[in-house]
Amino acid sequence: MTQPTFPPVEAPLRLILDGAALVDNWRWLHDRGGGAACGAAVKADGYGIGAGNVVRRLHRAGCRDFFVATWAEAVALGHPGDGASLSVLHGVRPADMATAVASHARPTLNSAGMVARWKAAAPARPCDVMIDTGMNRLGLTPAEAVSGLLDGLAIDTLMSHLACADTPESPMNLVQRNAFAQVAAQVPARRYSLANSAGICLGTDFAFDLTRPGLGLYGGEPGPAAAGRIRQVVRIEAEVLQVRSVEAGQTIGYGATFTAQASTRAAILNLGYADGYLRGFAGRGSARAGSDRFALAGRVSMDLIAVDIGAADIGEGDWLEVDYRLPEAAIRSGLSQYELLTGLGTRYQRHWTE
Known part of the structure; x- marks a missing residue:
């Protein structure tokens, strides 16, 4: 049976992704690191906005070190570009x-078994090694790292x-910084790395x-020093x-949690929440058209919200921007900035601007 051919359908939901802001954020973080090289964590599909597009833009800006979580992510991303590496x-x-073994990417060895x-x-192939300096997540203990376990490895980055x-x-x-410095003084590697966005x-x-x-690359403010310095990268727009x-x-x-105090209109x-706009925004979130701002009315449903306009x-057919600047959205919703980014779903159109 011949399947009918349908014209392309654009979803009534989109992310506006600011490539220039992404690059500006990377440059600011690079400059904060003094003489250190500045890489980019692009795990979780570039924190939810598209790893390939992030890597291409940052590579053009001069970034040469990229980090993913798993080998599935490494395969999906492919080679990050000339002169660049992937861990x-x-x-x-x-x-x-x-x-x-077949990949261009390096493994980060986290346990004696991996070593x-x-x-x-x-x-003889380069690898990276993670040292646990107090987080008790992934990594060798400092004692394991200096025991001779790593002898014979070609360590690119000790982190x-x-x-x-x-x-x-x-x-x-400071405890972790000093513990890492002590290990770094005893374990030869091409480079040493400790700081994430907040660490920078x-x-x-x-x-x-x-x-x-x-x-920090994606518009989150990782610490007080970044307040007002990091540009918004991700904007949400939804159709009425x-x-x-x-x-x-x-x-x-649902639950009849909003009662109109006077006659009004709702868009x-x-x-x-199926799109990552979670229930914590109920009673706190807002949308806007130009300078006009409208409060959410009622609960967040699986794929619908109402705003009091x-x-x-x-x-109908108009588009509203949903307020989603990460620092403020985290305060309003009770969610972390990381959750707000990585929870964005697959139903958005994704439009990059430069």
Whole structure:
């Protein structure tokens, strides 16, 4: 049976992605690192906005070090470009070995078992090594790192990860920095790397040879030093599916949590928690048309929200921007800036601007 051919259909939901802001953020983070090289974490499909597009823009700007979480992400991304490298942060499981040995990407070895597997398969191939300096997540202990376990490896980047960098006053930041420096003094590697976006904001003592920003690239403010310096990269726009007249005393949405205090109008937008716009925005979120701002009315549904537009000149087919600047959206919703980014779903059109 012949399948009918349909014209392309554009979703009534889109992300406006600012490539110039992405590059500006990378440059600001690069400059904060002093003389350190500045890489880019592009795991989780570039924190939800598209790893390939992120890598292409940052590579043109001069970024040469990229980081993904898994080998599936490495394969999906492909080679990041001339002179650039790719590191797989979650290491190399037995099931990953064939891919890892054939790949241009480096594994980040996180355990003695991973070290043994890599030594047996490709000891001359460059690898990265993660040291756990107090986070108790992935990584070798400092004692394992200096025990001779790593002898014979061609270590490109020895790295660790800060647990409390977004809290600059935390004493753990200096504890981890000093612990890493002690290991780095005893383990030969081409480069040493500690700071993520928030770590970069702690100062150049944390930069070492290479920084690995993530959140700050995409418009998140990773610490007080970044306030007002990081540009918004991701904007959400949703189409108005219907405009409804709501009389005083009528309710909107599941649970009837919103009651109109006076006659008004509600715009129903094609956006909901299936798209990563989660229920925490109920009673706190907003949308706008130009300088006019409209509050959410009622709960966030799976794929619909309502906003109270009053007498504004808005009709079906119009597009509203949903307020989504990460620092403010995190405060309003109770969600982390990371969740707000990586939870964005697949139903958006994605439009890049330069």
